[in-house]
Amino acid sequence: MTYTKSPVIELEAVGKRYGDAHVLRELDLRLPAGVHALLGPNGAGKTTIVNILTTLIRHDSGTVRVLGLDPATEAHAIRPRISVTGQFAAVDEVLTSHENLVMMGRLLGLSARAARARAQELLARFDLEEAGGRPVSTYSGGMKRRLDLAVSLIWPPEVLFLDEPTTGLDTRSRRVLWDQIRELAREGTTVFLTTQYLEEADELAEQIAVLDHGRIVAQGSAAHLKSLVGAEVLRVSNESGDVVRELPTDGSAGALARASAEVAATDPRLRVELHRPTLDDAFLKLTGHAATPERDDEQGAGDDRDATPARELSREFNGTGASR
Amino acid sequence: MAVILPLMLMLIFVYVFGGAISPSGAYLDYVVPGIVLTAAGFGAGSTAVGVSRDMTTGTINRLRTMPVPSATVLVGHTVASLGRNLLATVVVLLAAVVIGYRPSAGVLGWLGVFALLGLYILAITSVFAMLGLVARSPEAATGYGFGLLFLPYASSAFVPVETMPGWLRGFAEHQPITPVIESSRALLMGQSPGSDAVVAVLWCVGIIAVAAALTAYVFPRRVAR
Known part of the structure; x- marks a missing residue:
């Protein structure tokens, strides 16, 4: 070697x-x-x-x-x-x-x-x-x-x-x-x-x-x-499960306590979750669209050239999907 | 399949049509070379499909990334077609002997027959290989080759051209398959093929040259996409 x-x-x-x-x-x-x-x-x-x-x-x-x-x-x-x-x-x-x-x-x-x-x-x-x-x-x-x-x-x-x-x-x-x-x-x-x-x-x-x-x-x-996406975030969601806020934290206990106190002060019923960035998040941030294909057509995956018009479509599609 | 099809074809022509075409029973002697050539056409047809499949799947790309000349694909299919069709030819001839065919060719005559048939097989294979190269899919390759498979029927393979209407007779007399058949028939009967043999060889060599030139032009462009 x-x-x-x-x-x-x-x-x-x-x-x-x-x-x-x-x-x-x-x-x-x-x-x-x-x-x-x-x-x-x-x-x-x-x-x-x-x-x-x-x-x-x-x-x-x-x-x-x-x-x-x-x-x-x-x-x-x-x-x-x-x-x-x-x-x-x-x-x-x-x-x-x-x-x-x-x-x-x-x-x-x-x-x-x-x-x-x-x-x-x-x-x-x-x-x-x-x-x-x-x-x-x-x-x-x-x-x-x-x-x-x-x-x-x-x-x-x-x-x-x-x-x-x-x-x-x-x-x-x-x-x-x-x-x-x-x-x-x-x-x-x-x-x-x-x-x-x-x-x-x-x-x-x-x-x-x-x-x-x-x-x-x-x-x-x-x-x-x-790490390009940033450190862990505290993800705040309401009772129906929609993410309403994302608070950046450095992952330390003190920062988490402060952040959750701040959330509790607005509405104690809100739910919090510590979210670590995944490669998916990184990809989304880097390219503005999700990496995992929404429509995974196995045959169509063959030719990059032919995929050009479809790419634009899927970009739009992914873009709307990701913006929620 | 390469062997069964020509056997079936021979049995149909001899036993089904043979009585009507030539009630004297000598039709077997007449038709055997025609069957062999028709069979070679069928056999070579699969070359187009094989070449096309190798071109449209990953095979050609794999070979091109290996330290191997990529034209290996074409050479391989051509040699395979030659071997397959010569084998089918031998089987057809043996079967013909079983049902009463008695060729009277000498050693030289047989050598001549196989040389000529080999050349014909190479010629038709090179055309099919080229079609396989041009076709966008194996299915299309089959379609392109379809017309070629009818050529033997419009030749002296199954009936003498004298029995055909004038317009067809003109075509049948001057298309490449007729001289090949006439020469093979003469050689098998122990006769001299005369000028037919020269015309047959010229046709085959000419077809191979044209097909090879087209292939040499198309192949690098096709693989480079």
């Missing part, structure tokens, strides 16, 4: 547009080794960033470096050192998971014997041994995602890109994937994952970058992002 000073991923003033739609504007991001989450709502540009970093598309302007290399011109040097698991499981449905792994292993230049051994190892690691002999078309979504991640690890990468690895998955599959991602991080792999789930970013990432409308609006640890 080596920690180099130079960033593993570097984006400087990166712009990308499709026609009139500016997907990324003047985007700056500098990430060292470790586990990083890119957090943002649908259409924020997450997939576009992953595609640029993984040599799939070219950026229009700015500088991009992955492992010190330019994905636009040195893709051949980057590809052997990275792996990507996209939003759609890139596995062959007709083949079994064992056959999928062997095929990809052979494509990567492993001998037949080494590819078989590696396949067996990965099936065990991803809890797919029992299903290993069945065609992938009979698998659940979670199993396909696990296989997809297993394929990404045939040749252990220096940087692993995960584009919304658990979108649309059940809790159990999500936990299995999280465990595997943590395991990889322990082994020293740099993980760059995008997610629209705050919980996922909170659970996995050391560093979180918040992306909104093609710009990084905040960056730091989960604790740091939460």
Whole structure:
């Protein structure tokens, strides 16, 4: 496990547009080794960033470096050192998971014997041994995602890109994937994952970058992002449960006593509750809209570009939802 | 499926239509090469679907992020189609022998037949692969290829072109499938295919060249989105 000073991923003033739609504007991001989450709502540009970093598309302007290399011109040097698991499981449905792994292993230049051994190892690691002999078309979504991640690890990468690895998955599959991602991080792999789930970013990432409308609006640890919202507040609600006031406190007993005395003086029937800021609050404050998508359409989550008009809608929708 | 369909087709043509087309019973000799070519069309059709599926799901992107040439997808589908269709061809020929087909080709004749069929399979596969590349979805790819599957019926595959109305006859005589069929038939019967073979090879090579050029143009644009 080596920690180099130079960033593993570097984006400087990166712009990308499709026609009139500016997907990324003047985007700056500098990430060292470790586990990083890119957090943002649908259409924020997450997939576009992953595609640029993984040599799939070219950026229009700015500088991009992955492992010190330019994905636009040195893709051949980057590809052997990275792996990507996209939003759609890139596995062959007709083949079994064992056959999928062997095929990809052979494509990567492993001998037949080494590819078989590696396949067996990965099936065990991803809890797919029992299903290993069945065609992938009979698998659940979670199993396909696990296989997809297993394929990404045939040749252990220096940087692993995960584009919304658990979108649309059940809790159990999500936990299995999280465990595997943590395991990889322990082994020293740099993980760059995008997610629209705050919980996922909170659970996995050391560093979180918040992306909104093609710009990084905040960056730091989960604790740091939460602290941007401020300290604990005393939330005051009336009998019907509506929040009527929020009093900032520093969390000390004295401050709480003073604040609740002040509340009691106005109306002793009011209810108080100590509220710690969550990543949700941070996101809301940073972007002006909620992070968790109101309408979680699993298929539509696929293409950031197509989501542009819908994004505006959902922004409005979330905006009204949040203002109460 | 790649094998069952041509077998069914052969049995239908020989036993259902055969009596009406050629009451003497010699129809089997006539129709076998036509069945093989029609079957190759069906077999190659799945290439369009496969290519399209790989292009529209994550497969192509995965390959593009790996140290592997992304055109591997196309090569893989083409080789698979060649293997699958040659196998289907062998099965059809064996089944034809079982129901009474007695080709009189020598070793060279057989080599010639398989070389020509292989070339034809490559030609039609390259067209389907290109269609798969252009299609926006696997369903659309199937649709584009549908027209191609009718070409054998408007050729000398099942009935001599002389029996067709003039306008259709003109088309049937000059479309690529007729010379391939005529050459295969002659070779299987132990005769010389003559100029038909030259025309057949030229057609196939020409189709492969055009399809390959279009593919080379479309592929990088399609994957770069």
